[in-house]
Amino acid sequence: MVRVAVLGAGAMGAIFGAALFRGGADVVFFDQRTEVVDAICQDGLQVSGALGDMTLPCAATSERTTLGAIDLALVLVNAGATAAVAPIAEGCLKPDGFVLTLQNGIGNWEELTKHLGAKRVLAGSTFNSGEGLGPGRSLHTHLGPTWMGELDGTVSQRAQALAAMFQVGGLEVKVVTNAVAVIWSKFVHNCAINPVAAATGLRPSEIARNPHAAALLDGILDEALAVVDAEGITLPESNPREHIRDHCWERSNKPSMLQHIESGRETEIDALNGALVEQARLHGIPTPINKMVVQVIKGREAALRAAGVKLAGSADEGAGLHGPRHGRWGVCI
Incomplete structure (x- = not known):
């Protein structure tokens, strides 16, 4: 069984970690927020929305030393925390293990390669969206495509296997040759x-x-x-x-x-x-x-x-205005 560490148990970490769990991986979440770790350990990872409501018995920890030997580190922390989690990924990966980043912004895969080398880093982006509803609870607001690949543009067996696992878990993930x-x-x-x-x-x-x-x-x-x-x-x-x-x-x-x-x-x-x-x-x-x-x-x-603004609720967040664009850009109709 593939062992995965999801670094960052926010909304996107929960969505992608849940997909890997449903795809057959052994998933552990790493987050420095103890309230998030406690919620997942006590009540399970709770994800609702685009793929239905589910509670998954995933493991979670805030101690890097308890992660064990990891095949894949999925990095989904905010971009400002990439430099901090890169050595954590480096320390827990097996010799043939690798990292996947689907973070927003630029500079993330570059930071990870400083610690791991380019051959151990996959990168991509996603148009899934989500919102945190509380510790260990996430709303999957939009089911969209994800693209990922090797930095050198090759189509590797590990990338294809990972994409297949995501797809079993309900996410559309494609391997590309132009990840950057x-x-x-x-x-x-x-x-x-x-x-x-x-x-x-x-x-x-x-x-x-x-x-x-x-x-x-x-x-x-x-x-x-x-x-x-x-x-x-x-x-x-x-x-x-x-x-x-x-x-x-x-x-x-x-x-x-x-x-x-x-x-x-x-x-x-x-x-x-x-x-x-x-x-x-x-x-x-x-x-x-x-x-x-x-x-x-x-x-x-x-x-x-x-x-001290509180997190706003958004029960209507997934209710988009669908269909092609009509009318003039920037004009209310």
């Missing part, structure tokens, strides 16, 4: 949507129908796509801007950055728009809009943490 491009595609997507949602409180479908929010998103995209061109990266989408606009038009989920703001937690703004600003600086590309967005979100973080 896939990561940058999701990076641009998150840079455009997440901070606009966090700053305004609007969900993607509402952003698409508000002229001011839509204009802000387009301005972020102008700068982000200029950086993509400078990096020499070919994104999977033929028209990334229209792809993101269509996504917004159809989706009413609550982006993770908005969830973090509402719960008074730090966001991933540094690994998203902050990282974009830094990459742009290296290429001499001005990014006034993204710089402004970073400052706004950091201000929101401080203000809401000070106010």
